Amino acid sequence: MVALELVNRPNKRRPLPDQVSELTTNRLSVYLRCLNELDTAGVQTISSQALAEQFHLNAAQIRKDLAYFGEFGVRGVGYYVKELRRHLRQILGLDRRLRVVIMGAGNLGLALADYPGFRQEGFDIAALFDIANEKIGHESRCGVPIHDVRELKRLARRERYDIAVIAVPAPHAQPVVDLVVEAGIKAILNFSPGTLKVPPEVKLKSVDLTVSLESLSFYLAQGGEEGASGAQGA
């Protein structure tokens, strides 16, 4: 009865997930959250079927998504929760702490800096950056320091920043993104509306609050009876 999940089974890892869709990676993140819950609840193994039912997913899809990366299941049994959780964390790159900077120490930037959800899953909010002199040198409520945006490049040289979050007013977004790219940061989560240009080696993901609200407005305007339910924000 000793920890089953410590048995290091020889998981056939796949050679190379040639091109994995964004929809799949988003779901991996969802699966990880489900597994965390199951693990906390003390569940040791789970079948794709049970996972699907409990979290309103499709069993075949779960299996397909996982199959891109290896064979993590046991036929007739299902998946060992702790083991699959560990694999997913590794696939998603969450087996090390990722350092995040937030550009813009306005309302939104400060709120994001102190957002507890980020810290939980392995993200370190390393710093905020702003242009306003009265903000520079201070810190957020949770103690994230606010630096001068002109220091970004210099600090990035010795600090390693993995991800930048853009929380500046729309007109400043493109110039700030340019600075971020110049500082060598390769992944950007953007909250400003509108289109941004980044070089091909930089991954940009945008959350557009206006688009989200307007799409709800559409639903209301069209007399919402065509079926609801939430879709995942990219």
Add this chain to the structure above:
Amino acid sequence: MVALELVNRPNKRRPLPDQVSELTTNRLSVYLRCLNELDTAGVQTISSQALAEQFHLNAAQIRKDLAYFGEFGVRGVGYYVKELRRHLRQILGLDRRLRVVIMGAGNLGLALADYPGFRQEGFDIAALFDIANEKIGHESRCGVPIHDVRELKRLARRERYDIAVIAVPAPHAQPVVDLVVEAGIKAILNFSPGTLKVPPEVKLKSVDLTVSLESLSFYLAQGGEEGASGAQGA
């Protein structure tokens, strides 16, 4: 040379967009923003081709998306900017002010309440709701009042709230959503992580910040050379 767009052409409006995809409605919102920019810049007409080039979209897709709702273009000319803008606003239900409430007056809720992007496109942030006594009765920096969450149902009866934004900690999300549904609100924008249940007549749209960040982490972990560029957050 008088305002071309005031010529009230007989736009063949479509009977009923039987089932329009969420991807399409999100793009309508993007098109509207583009048209706003063009209008501000004084552009009077634009072809789908030019619109596509300028904002990195596909011309055929623009035409198809619009075709769900009617024939708004003029062959050989393109679209009248002001006219199409007006149509899109109407399709998206932005021709009236929508009243939005924000559940949770924490960092995120307060930041969203004062987010300038919302006010701009016809959304009224009507109120914040919280449980904490020390917050109730106060207001956000921009003057949005903070009410007791137990007052939601009562206030909803006389105030008409169209959309609720969920910005409470994860464990409170489901109970708060239940209150919102009970108060008769039919559209919800959710920022809390995890799955939420709503009845079929209520439209739920979720922005999952953890999923967004983890998907960037995946990109970094897989040695990001498989192509970047931003995707729209649902």
Add this chain to the structure above:
DNA sequence: TTTTGTGAACTAGTTCACAGCT
């Protein structure tokens, strides 16, 4: 027997390419 992993079938979404209107 149970449940995975996966080809095959299906469904949704995008892009092409062109007839037809201005």
Add this chain to the structure above:
DNA sequence: AGCTGTGAACTAGTTCACAAAA
């Protein structure tokens, strides 16, 4: 000539259904 609106072709994503493994 120029550009829309749209069927047809294509591409991507999901679900089915079953052979093979435990």
